[in-house]
Amino acid sequence: MQIVVTGGGGFIGRRLIAALLARDSLTGPDGRSQPIDRVIAFDKAVPSGTMPEDPRLMAVAGDIADPAALARLIGADTGLVFHLAAIVSGEAEANFDLGMAVNVDGTRALLEACRRLATPPRLVFASSVAVFGGGMPRVIRDDSALTPLTSYGTQKAIGEHLVNDYSRKGFLDGRALRLPTIVVRPGKPNKAASSFASGIIREPLTGQDCRCPVAPDSTMWILSPRRVVEAFLRAAELPGEAFGDSRSLTLPGLSATVAEMVEALRAVGGDAAVARIRFEPDPLIQRIVSGWPGWFEPERAVALGFAADPDIVSIVRAFAEDELGGAAAPAT
Numbered sequence: 482m483q484i485v486v487t488g489g490g491g492f493i494g495r496r497l498i499a500a501l502l503a504r505d506s507l508t509g510p511d512g513r514s515q516p517i518d519r520v521i522a523f524d525k526a527v528p529s530g531t532m533p534e535d536p537r538l539m540a541v542a543g544d545i546a547d548p549a550a551l552a553r554l555i556g557a558d559t560g561l562v563f564h565l566a567a568i569v570s571g572e573a574e575a576n577f578d579l580g581m582a583v584n585v586d587g588t589r590a591l592l593e594a595c596r597r598l599a600t601p602p603r604l605v606f607a608s609s610v611a612v613f614g615g616g617m618p619r620v621i622r623d624d625s626a627l628t629p630l631t632s633y634g635t636q637k638a639i640g641e642h643l644v645n646d647y648s649r650k651g652f653l654d655g656r657a658l659r660l661p662t663i664v665v666r667p668g669k670p671n672k673a674a675s676s677f678a679s680g681i682i683r684e685p686l687t688g689q690d691c692r693c694p695v696a697p698d699s700t701m702w703i704l705s706p707r708r709v710v711e712a713f714l715r716a717a718e719l720p721g722e723a724f725g726d727s728r729s730l731t732l733p734g735l736s737a738t739v740a741e742m743v744e745a746l747r748a749v750g751g752d753a754a755v756a757r758i759r760f761e762p763d764p765l766i767q768r769i770v771s772g773w774p775g776w777f778e779p780e781r782a783v784a785l786g787f788a789a790d791p792d793i794v795s796i797v798r799a800f801a802e803d804e805l806g807g808a809a810a811p812a813t
């Protein structure tokens with residue numbers, strides 16, 4: 482089977498590709514194990530640096546909104562597509578046209594390329610809990626209405642509806658995962674409004690000062706990179722019928738206030754790490770984050786075997802293990 486990962490050079494895409502290449506096979510639509518013959522990492526530019534050395538991996542550069550590039554990318558032997566390429570929340574809010582072109586037009590173009598195959602491929606779409614917002618119930622349930630309050634959330638909601646309708650029509654066998662905020666993201670801050678949630682852990686643990694733009698009681702729904710990769714693989718292996726009438730699933734996560742995240746940082750990095758955080762409110766980020774729901778009951782996903790991390794400290798420890806060789810920076 483050939484597997485395509487769009488956004489394959491990104492934070493989650495790289496980890497997903499490493500997890501795919503660590504395996505020989507995946508369960509296919511017929512319920513049987515199918516060998517992973519090729520994994521294509523598709524991104525704006527050919528991903529460089531830490532991609533695994535594996536003859537099954539091929540990197541392809543192109544624009545997700547370019548139908549000609551997608552026609553070349555999605556070949557007859559494509560059995561599975563993970564669609565992660567996107568303009569993230571802060572940038573999609575700042576640049577409406579770019580967000581629409583990549584997140585809506587690009588998604589539709591990809592679905593159309595899949596539709597042209599004789600055998601409908603499986604497709605796993607990275608949606609977001611940002612499809613919810615505004616005057617929400619305290620707890621978001623599986624039947625809560627999509628009420629996005631940002632352009633990004635709106636674009637993800639459109640993507641979900643398209644994945645559902647293309648699946649209903651039998652053009653492909655899709656599933657959409659609403660991702661919590663994934664922490665801890667390594668490297669530099671990105672243009673997501675939630676970028677600080679990783680920054681307040683990552684920077685102090687690597688010996689740098691950081692600024693937190695939201696109040697300590699701000700609440701987020703969070704999940705680790707390890708768990709989100711497991712979720713993508715699980716979603717790919719489930720039979721389409723398991724999803725019932727809706728191909729969209731909110732992933733389990735942890736409801737965490739910024740203050741609780743800071744305490745988890747203290748448990749791993751000590752008081753010196755916590756002292757590196759400076760609270761400096763940014764009204765725009767605070768408004769976006771306050772519009773996101775902080776508590777969910779994702780019963781369908783739990784029943785299908787998707788799982789959250791056990792606690793926030795485990796998430797911080799996993800970052801130290803996976804990205805820092807197990808050790809936080811010494812206090813200075």
Ligand SMILES: NC(=O)c1ccc[n+]([C@@H]2O[C@H](COP(=O)([O-])OP(=O)(O)OC[C@H]3O[C@@H](n4cnc5c(N)ncnc54)[C@H](O)[C@@H]3O)[C@@H](O)[C@H]2O)c1
Pocket residue numbers: 487488489490491492493494523524525526543544545546564565566567568569583587607608609610660661662663664671675
């Ligand atoms: N990380 C999170 O907390 C989070 C939360 C909710 C949803 N998501 C979704 O999960 C997916 C992956 O997130 P991530 O954190 O890895 O993001 P990321 O920004 O690290 O990766 C996205 C990738 O998409 C690529 N891309 C952007 N425009 C493109 C284009 N026109 N053509 C081809 N590639 C393009 C980028 O170069 C980047 O490598 C995204 O769809 C994102 O919206 C992420």
